[in-house]
Amino acid sequence: MSAKLPTDERLPLYQRLRDAFQTRIASGEWKPGGPIPTEAELTREYGVAIGTIRKAVDTLVSDGLLQRSQGRGTFVRRPDFESSFLRFFRQTSTSGERITPEGQVLARSLAKPPQHVRQALQLDAEAQGLKLDRLRKIDGNAIFREEIWLPHGRFQALENIPLEEFDNLLYPFYESQCGQLIASATETLSVSRADARTAKMLGIEQGSPVVIIDRTALGYDRTPLEYRRSWGSADTFHYRIDIS
Amino acid sequence: MSAKLPTDERLPLYQRLRDAFQTRIASGEWKPGGPIPTEAELTREYGVAIGTIRKAVDTLVSDGLLQRSQGRGTFVRRPDFESSFLRFFRQTSTSGERITPEGQVLARSLAKPPQHVRQALQLDAEAQGLKLDRLRKIDGNAIFREEIWLPHGRFQALENIPLEEFDNLLYPFYESQCGQLIASATETLSVSRADARTAKMLGIEQGSPVVIIDRTALGYDRTPLEYRRSWGSADTFHYRIDIS
DNA sequence: CAGTGGTCTAGACCACTCT
DNA sequence: GAGTGGTCTAGACCACTGT
Structure with a gap:
């Protein structure tokens, strides 16, 4: 037995x-x-x-x-990333409830990813990547912008879907469209200054501090499935940790 | 039995x-x-x-x-904060080993702490606080500066010790001098721009991005024992987390 | 009510550390 | 070899969930 x-x-x-x-x-x-x-x-x-x-x-x-x-x-368990990510950019004004920001895909392209993305996704030099440019908003205000890279092989289905039809939350969308399940992720946080493009998209001054979050998301078998870099204004950023 | x-x-x-x-x-x-x-x-x-x-x-x-x-x-377990804190400000140049930065207490004073410190330390309006100004260095380079507030009652012993005799690591020092044991801590991380004083102490330009870490450290009985605010240049800052 | 996970017990044997 | 924590078993009873 x-x-x-x-x-x-x-x-x-x-x-x-x-x-x-x-x-x-x-x-x-x-x-x-x-x-x-x-x-x-x-x-x-x-x-x-x-x-x-x-x-x-x-x-x-x-x-x-x-x-x-x-x-x-x-x-x-179905991991709940979007809200966990949001904890970083806590809206000072809000009532304390969890809000999922709207997500809008602005552009999509097929290209060879840069070296650091290839490395994160464990792709070889010839592999193609699907790139998404995305803007996240709360109440119409841009909170952060994202560049997302996906291994083309597993995510071909996303190639021909009209950009307006991308869901607010991408991970359930990946699941329904491509059968790819996200199980965990690693994020690295650093601080930089806004370049012209980021400043324009976020409505902040060029050169003002921004928080950059690099995320590599893995499937249940620990295959890297998504690389994502997000830029947000540092002003609204607060992150809390417990040590022991 | x-x-x-x-x-x-x-x-x-x-x-x-x-x-x-x-x-x-x-x-x-x-x-x-x-x-x-x-x-x-x-x-x-x-x-x-x-x-x-x-x-x-x-x-x-x-x-x-x-x-x-x-x-x-x-x-x-004797919690190991100093190294855990260091993970934030990872030296890009280093060989990957753990280095404990030198700690130098520059000034000490007795004063009524500001409201947010009183709240963190659960002190009433009349209570006195012991304030330390401290600079942390690696290889002689200033990495971050710290303002430390302690409830005067439990830390009176520190009042008369010459500043040069403060140890590199404060938590074991608290234990040996005052019998106060730190068991855990909560930290909040945010980003700001360097004021004149911080810029001078860290050797960076005024207005450049800095990372601020607010820490409240607790004893084993969860009494708040220390409030600490640290400022470090955002350039050297990298923080990594795992989500699932 | 039946079925689920949660708590608690009692005891056997193994793997490691120190002297 | 003596003593420690680590693994594994077998079974009893409880608390909660849904029907």
């Missing part, structure tokens, strides 16, 4: 189970938002004690991949 | 154990860097199963308060 656990036999059982679960999420067998089998079922399927199953699930829960709900089941 | 667990009886055992452990850390009974009793001893002392002890310890480990070491024991 016990299913095969392909990973290294020397590893602890619960780690091998975690890898197996992660693979089932990455492959789409366990779908984002959907439930995974119950602990009792997994116990039967893998032939291990329920405590071991629980420990494997625990690690994925603390990694943010799964979500438990007592009495209902355990679910594949 | 079972020790008393003062916290709410309706809470799960492992959470009440965690609270009890946290209290023993906060009180100094379990000292930073030192070992806590073995799991077997705790099992006897509290009269619960070892698995429950382990779960309580697990939560404190993932909170960063404890650290396990197989075969040796479990230890109270």
Whole structure:
């Protein structure tokens, strides 16, 4: 009855189970938002004690991949980037509620990405990239602008969709149009001064401080799927962290 | 044999154990860097199963308060702020190793702290604060400057120590001189432009972008012990986060 | 009510560290 | 070798969710 656990036999059982679960999420067998089998079922399927199953699930829960709900089941978590990103540019005026800024794709092109983008997306020198220029607004005010690079191979479907039909949130859009799921991301934050183009788009003075956020977004199998650079006025920027 | 667990009886055992452990850390009974009793001893002392002890310890480990070491024991973690803070201002030139910047206290004064500091330190309107002006350098180059506010009551010992005798790292210094232990902190990051004083101290142009980090540091019992504002040139600033 | 995850127990054996 | 934390098992009972 016990299913095969392909990973290294020397590893602890619960780690091998975690890898197996992660693979089932990455492959789409366990779908984002959907439930995974119950602990009792997994116990039967893998032939291990329920405590071991629980420990494997625990690690994925603390990694943010799964979500438990007592009495209902355990679910594949759908990561919520847009709001997490927004925390950076906190509107001082707002009532404190979460607002998702509008997103408008201004331009699209097919080109060879520059070297640092190639590296982030792990593309070889000849690979083509799909580039999107995008503006994010709240209440009609430009908050930040974005340059997005996608590996052409996986995102061909986006090539012919009219720009007006791009959704406000891109990650669900990637999922519905291209079957590509974003699972996690790494961001690097730095500060620079606005160039002419950025200043014009954001309605700020050229040379005034801007925050730059570089994001590489990964799929469940940790393949890089998107590289994104965002520019926002530094004035509205506040970021909070807890250390221990 | 079972020790008393003062916290709410309706809470799960492992959470009440965690609270009890946290209290023993906060009180100094379990000292930073030192070992806590073995799991077997705790099992006897509290009269619960070892698995429950382990779960309580697990939560404190993932909170960063404890650290396990197989075969040796479990230890109270001494948080390592200085290096974590440094990650922000990463030297592009360096070899990638961790360097602790030198810290030099330039001035000290006793004054009523401004309102936002009072609030952060939870001081009443009449309370006095000890203020330190400090410069942090790497290889003799100023990296950032700091303004530090301490509640006078707990830090009186610092009042008469010659400024040259302040250590490079303040948190161990607080511990040895005043018996005050820092356990965690919250930081807020924002961007501004250098005023005349900051520009001069950092050797940058007035008006150029600077990163401001506001930190409130807490003791193990979550009492605010230090408020600190740091200014650094935005050019050398890079901060990395992982989202999921 | 049946089914889910949450808590708790008791004990076996393993892997590592120190002396 | 003695003692520590790490892994794994097996099973009992509780709390919550949906029907």
